[in-house]
């Protein structure tokens with residue numbers, strides 16, 4: 001019995017030990033399972049929190065960095081590939097070529113100027129925010145065209161301090177051709193702040209960065225014929241009155257001219273303002289009358305033709321002439337005299353008219369389009385609304401001619417012929433032209 005007992009005792013001891021072991025194993029398994037479940041849940045929770053915070057910060061970022069048209073202000077990757085594109089695009093192909101930052105490079109005048117500069121061997125970098133003021137697909141098509149010529153357009157806003165600073169850190173620009181702007185005379189009544197944002201804030205931001213740059217670039221920028229406003233003395237000369245703007249657009253361009261004076265005076269920036277007169281042509285702006293008249297006439301829609309006591313007319317200026325004027329202004333721009341935010345001496349400050357010197361009435365514009373399109377327009381003659389328009393513009397360009405040989409050579413009929421040809425081909429239409 002004793003041995004049996006002892007066997008039994010041994011057995012029961014082993015069994016006890018085994019049971020204790022099993023209990024331990026069970027409890028540690030339970031502990032491990034419970035811990036794993038906890039760990040799993042914690043991982044899911046933390047991942048969800050991370051995803052949420054990423055989404056929230058992403059949307060906050062976008063809303064804090066968007067313009068009035070919902071475009072993000074700041075989209076540069078800043079990575080090695082991006083920097084490589086920036087450097088590559090900005091290298092001149094000819095000795096002593098200029099290194100030009102073109103703002104608004106996906107715009108009408110900007111894209112034409114960027115191409116012209118590149119074709120003659122200058123280094124060009126574009127910047128454009130691709131906003132939706134008018135069909136952004138047209139801006140993308142211009143971007144593609146420029147890309148074929150190895151011009152890189154940085155997607156971003158001139159108000160983006162970090163982005164513009166970064167560009168100046170990478171590239172020692174000799175010139176800035178500043179064409180980024182909120183354009184359009186009548187749209188200023190719909191979205192006034194977009195004019196302040198681009199034409200005032202954006203310009204000041206650019207000047208702040210340019211004045212601190214070393215070297216300081218020379219700046220050529222787009223003012224407007226609209227600064228003459230209610231001035232009645234014709235043709236308009238640069239020293240005529242410009243203190244009666246008829247639209248907020250005109251007022252922001254006039255403000256730009258005064259701001260340019262300040263940066264020239266304090267920091268020695270070389271600044272040239274170009275007063276463009278109703279620029280038109282291939283790859284033009286769909287918000288302009290000649291462009292949407294063409295579209296509406298082809299679609300058989302009526303067009304509104306403004307009339308006033310005085311004949312409504314514009315000094316319509318063909319894009320190639322304006323490009324020549326822009327390049328002439330760049331080529332004659334003297335260097336800025338300051339560096340790193342300090343003026344070292346007086347610097348050049350100029351303003352020029354770039355017009356066609358030969359105003360044409362809007363009625364005549366329509367007649368030319370009718371002829372080119374072989375379509376009779378459905379004209380609604382309406383009294384010119386009080387929406388910022390002025391009845392008449394006419395440029396005296398003798399100053400630009402004297403200083404850089406600016407001489408417009410394209411009349412409205414030949415310029416519109418080229419525009420209509422481009423329009424029909426771009427939108428894939430058959431010519432009904434005579």
Ligand SMILES: O=C(O)[C@H]1O[C@H](OP(=O)(O)OP(=O)(O)OC[C@H]2O[C@@H](n3ccc(=O)[nH]c3=O)[C@H](O)[C@@H]2O)[C@H](O)[C@@H](O)[C@H]1O
Nearest residue numbers: 183184185224225226276277278288289304305306362389
């Ligand atoms: O030189 C400039 O600084 C400006 O030129 C351009 O403004 P504008 O000269 O007003 O051109 P644009 O709108 O094409 O109207 C042309 C004509 O058509 C008349 N017009 C216009 C619209 C309409 O529906 N009917 C009409 O008769 C209208 O009364 C006008 O007589 C640029 O848009 C502007 O950004 C700025 O650069």
